[in-house]
Amino acid sequence: MAKYRTCIRELAFALLTALPGGPGAWAGEPVPAPHLGQPASAELVARWSLSVYPDGRGLPPGRATAAQGRPIYLERCAKCHGADGEGGSGGTLVGRGSLTDSDPDQTVGNYWPYATTLFDFIRRAMPMDAPATLSDDEIYAVSAYVLYMNRIVGIDDPLDADSLPRIRMPNRDGFIGVDAAVPAPPPVPGHP
Amino acid sequence: MKTPGQPFSNYGQPSPQQRGVVRWISANRAVPGNGVSWTPLHDLEGTITPAGLHFERHHNGVPQIPIDRHRLLIHGQVQRALTFSMSDLVRYPLRSQILFIECGGNSNAGWHRLPQQTRAGFMHGLASCSEWAGVPLSLLLDEAGADASAAWLIAEGADAAAIQVSLPLAKAREDCFVALYQNGERIRPENGYPLRLIVPGWEGVLNIKWLRRLEVAREPVMARNETARYTELQPSGKARMFTFVMDAKSLITSPSAGQKLDGKGVYEIRGLAWTGRGRIRSVDVSTDGGAHWAQAQLQEPVLPMAFTRFRIGWDWSGAPAVLKSRATDETGYVQPERSVLIAQRGRHGYFHYNAIVCWQVDEDGEISHVYS
Numbered sequence: 001m002a003k004y005r006t007c008i009r010e011l012a013f014a015l016l017t018a019l020p021g022g023p024g025a026w027a028g029e030p031v032p033a034p035h036l037g038q039p040a041s042a043e044l045v046a047r048w049s050l051s052v053y054p055d056g057r058g059l060p061p062g063r064a065t066a067a068q069g070r071p072i073y074l075e076r077c078a079k080c081h082g083a084d085g086e087g088g089s090g091g092t093l094v095g096r097g098s099l100t101d102s103d104p105d106q107t108v109g110n111y112w113p114y115a116t117t118l119f120d121f122i123r124r125a126m127p128m129d130a131p132a133t134l135s136d137d138e139i140y141a142v143s144a145y146v147l148y149m150n151r152i153v154g155i156d157d158p159l160d161a162d163s164l165p166r167i168r169m170p171n172r173d174g175f176i177g178v179d180a181a182v183p184a185p186p187p188v189p190g191h192p
Numbered sequence: 193m194k195t196p197g198q199p200f201s202n203y204g205q206p207s208p209q210q211r212g213v214v215r216w217i218s219a220n221r222a223v224p225g226n227g228v229s230w231t232p233l234h235d236l237e238g239t240i241t242p243a244g245l246h247f248e249r250h251h252n253g254v255p256q257i258p259i260d261r262h263r264l265l266i267h268g269q270v271q272r273a274l275t276f277s278m279s280d281l282v283r284y285p286l287r288s289q290i291l292f293i294e295c296g297g298n299s300n301a302g303w304h305r306l307p308q309q310t311r312a313g314f315m316h317g318l319a320s321c322s323e324w325a326g327v328p329l330s331l332l333l334d335e336a337g338a339d340a341s342a343a344w345l346i347a348e349g350a351d352a353a354a355i356q357v358s359l360p361l362a363k364a365r366e367d368c369f370v371a372l373y374q375n376g377e378r379i380r381p382e383n384g385y386p387l388r389l390i391v392p393g394w395e396g397v398l399n400i401k402w403l404r405r406l407e408v409a410r411e412p413v414m415a416r417n418e419t420a421r422y423t424e425l426q427p428s429g430k431a432r433m434f435t436f437v438m439d440a441k442s443l444i445t446s447p448s449a450g451q452k453l454d455g456k457g458v459y460e461i462r463g464l465a466w467t468g469r470g471r472i473r474s475v476d477v478s479t480d481g482g483a484h485w486a487q488a489q490l491q492e493p494v495l496p497m498a499f500t501r502f503r504i505g506w507d508w509s510g511a512p513a514v515l516k517s518r519a520t521d522e523t524g525y526v527q528p529e530r531s532v533l534i535a536q537r538g539r540h541g542y543f544h545y546n547a548i549v550c551w552q553v554d555e556d557g558e559i560s561h562v563y564s
Contacts, residue, residue, distance in 0.1 A: 031285035033331040037266070037274030044275070045267045048405055050354060051346055051413045080222055089222035091420075099429040104540060106425060114414050121416035124354035128223045128252050131352045175423060175433040180360050182433055183411045 052120035055186035056165030059119060062136035063160035066153060069145030072138050076127045085149045090128070094149045099174065109150030113175060115167040118143040140164070215245055216314045225253025225352070228295070231320045233313035233464065234448050239491070239499040240290070241320035243375050248382050249295050249318065251353035251417075255402055259386040262350070264332075264370065268407035271337025278372065278386050281327050287369055288325035290498045292466045294318065294438050295396040296422050302530065302545040307561040312448035315561075316549070319441075319466070321499035324390050326371035329364050333408070342408045346415075347389050350404040357398050358412030359391060363436075367392050370403060393468030393497035394436040395543075397422055424541030432541070438468035440527050441546040442475050442502070442519035453557030456510035461488070465500045467521035474520045475502040481514035481550065481564065482529075488517070513553040514562065530563055 052058040074083065081087060085094030085107075095107035104110075108118065122139050125131050134142065144159040152167060153159065165186070175182050206213065213235045219227030229248040231241055241247075248254075259278050267273035298318035301308040308315055333345075338361065345364045348356045359368075371379060371388045379385045384401030391398040397417055412418065412434075424432040442465035447453055461479075465472045471494050476485040491501035502517070519527045528536075530547035537544075552562040 033285065033335060034283050035335055036280035036283060037272075037276050037332070037335050038280075040265055040267060040273035040275045042273075045265070045273050048265055049267070049407070050348065050405075051356065051407060051415075053409075053411065054414050089220055099425055099431075100427070104425065106420070108420075111425075111431075112420050114419065117414055117416055117419055120356075120413070124356065125252065125352070125416075128226065128352075131252065131354070174429065175419070175431050176426075177434050178432050179436040180412075180434040186411075 050120070050124050052116045052123075053186075054114045054116050054165065056116060056161055059116070059161035059164060060136045061161065062140050063158050064137050064141035064144060065158055066141070066144040066148030066155045069138075069141035069143070069148070072134070072142050073145045076134070077142060080128065085146065093146050096150060096170070099171070107150065108146055109152065109170065111171050111174070113169055113172045115143070115147060115152070115164055115169055118146060119164060213245070215247065216311075216317075223252065225250050228297075228318060230314045231317035232311065233317045233319075233443065233445050234311045234451070235313070236445070237462070237501075239321050239464070239501050240375065241322060241499075243322065243377065243380050243383065246320040246322060246374070246380070246383055247293075247295065247318045249297075249396065250382070251351065251355050253352055254382045255351045256381065257350060257386060257402060262386050262404070264387060264403060264406065266332055266336040266406045266408070268346070268409050269339035269342040270333075270408050271339075274332075274336050276332065281370065281387070282372060284327040284331060286325050286372075287328055288323055288373070289369075289390075289392065290321065290323045290495050291390065291392050292319055292321040292438075292497060292499050293390075293396045293399050294441075294466070294468075296435070296438075296543040298396075299441075299545040300542050302547055303534075303539045303542065305539075307563050309449065309561055311450045312443060312445050312549075316441075316443050318396070321466070322374045323376070324369070324371040324388075325373040326369040326387075326390065329368040329370060329389075329406075332370070332406075333361075333365060336408070338408045342410055344409045344412050346405075346407040346409050346413050347398070347400040347403060348405040348407075349384075349400045350402040355397075355400060355417060356413065356415045357400060357418055358409070358415065359394075359398055360436075361408065363391065363394070391436075393438060393470075395422065395438060398436065422543055424537065424543050426541065427538035432544075435544055438466075439544065439546045440467035440469070440472065440519045440521040440525050441465065442472075442517040442527055443549050444477070444515050444517050444551060447515070447553070447559050448551055449559050449561045451559050453508060453553060453559070455557065456508050458505060458507050461504050461506050461515065463488075463502050463517050465490075465502055465517070465519040466498065467519065467525070468497060469525060470496045470522045472500040472519055473522045473524075475500075476518045476520075477502075477504050478516045478518075479506060479513045482516055482548075485518065508553070510555065512555055514564075515551040515553065516548050518548050
């Protein structure tokens with residue numbers, strides 16, 4: 001019966017598409033895409049591209065140290081994350097405790113696999129009361145200060161597009177892919 | 193009725209007597225747009241969640257987006273970067289599908305040492321089910337000429353968190369679409385108006401609301417919400433990452449915690465089951481804490497990656513009882529007991545809690561949440 005119906009439908013379709021003179025023709029199945037996408041200029045793509053990858057792709061020019069980041073952190077970040085990154089209404093940022101403790105904190109210092117994620121996330125989403133208002137230098141500075149509080153960089157180590165992807169985070173290899181493989185870390189530029 | 197009724201209305205609303213059937217909001221006090229609201233599953237029937245009761249997870253509020261100015265950009269490893277207006281997209285061939293969306297953090301109170309006493313939906317209602325309609329992503333990826341060597345797709349929203357996730361490109365091509373409609377109408381602002389990425393059966397966070405950008409990439413971006421969050425720390429100290437598929441889960445919605453049975457007699461036990469791996473095959477129900485099980489009726493149609501309603505009649509004797517439901521999906525996967533899940537995963541994973549839920553009925557018919 002179903003086969004019979006399919007035959008009738010195909011026959012009707014063949015007849016209809018064959019009919020001359022209508023205001024157009026049947027477009028067939030599946031319905032083809034109308035291809036209405038407009039070319040996006042390189043300038044627009046660059047302006048919209050916010051993603052920073054573990055190899056550093058997407059990082060803008062700019063440079064700052066944790067010493068420069070401290071006052072910015074205290075003014076813009078501390079009210080939610082605590083003066084020492086201990087957390088509050090925002091997440092706990094600082095802590096190097098073991099992830100096998102009985103009640104482990106998951107922090108930038110002991111959990112985040114890539115330092116590039118800090119820049120990416122701060123630039124797109126922080127501070128929550130005024131997102132995307134920090135300059136690139138300020139984002140490098142605050143990223144450096146969060147890493148400094150976790151004893152991952154020194155107070156005067158400059159952070160920029162070159163040095164940030166070279167930082168090896170303590171928990172870089174701490175993840176197991178379940179429904180997709182975790183990619184191997186990118187080669188660090190300039191290192192064998 | 194001996195008097196004329198109310199006049200017509202342009203957009204109907206629930207009866208004022210149903211004012212208590214609402215989402216329960218749990219938000220960050222310092223940032224009111226950061227938090228969740230829960231679908232009141234215990235008050236609903238059937239399988240479709242009213243759009244106004246669909247759960248919400250916002251990272252920084254609901255943006256108000258002018259539809260005629262919104263664009264979707266597709267770029268990265270493509271032959272040509274393209275933008276699409278919403279009026280462009282609505283001219284494409286559409287598909288519609290009834291699908292659940294479940295937050296990866298749904299039911300997370302189940303990891304707590306003591307059973308949380310709240311209504312069923314306010315613990316398990318970061319899951320909802322709608323009919324979504326939109327444009328198959330494969331059409332747009334083909335138009336842009338996505339590279340054969342690319343394996344990932346980075347999706348980003350236009351909200352104040354500019355939320356970003358990575359998704360395997362194979363899944364995007366297989367069955368994902370960019371939705372313009374929810375339950376027949378344009379998507380509500382809190383559900384992603386004007387455009388939402390729909391990723392059938394996979395973690396809610398991937399279903400990016402207010403979708404504005406898709407970047408075809410060779411590798412995942414390692415965003416905050418796929419590394420620091422939406423990963424699950426295990427007892428070994430290693431964490432599960434890219435746990436995309438939502439495993440089978442079921443829940444008795446009636447009777448459930450906070451409700452009361454009105455004396456002994458016949459009741460219909462009703463609930464919901466769903467799985468990200470296809471269709472629900474069966475749901476077993478126990479009234480004695482798991483010593484004996486009976487198979488519930490599944491309400492037709494049983495659709496893949498959608499809520500499935502189950503029902504079974506029960507003649508309550510008036511004696512204390514413990515109600516449980518246990519879903520099996522078409523892959524043979526069986527919803528685990530809580531003790532089994534915790535033995536496997538520990539208690540610090542936060543996400544992907546899908547253990548069997550137990551409701552205890554006491555002699556007075558009062559119902560509370562217990563662990564076994």
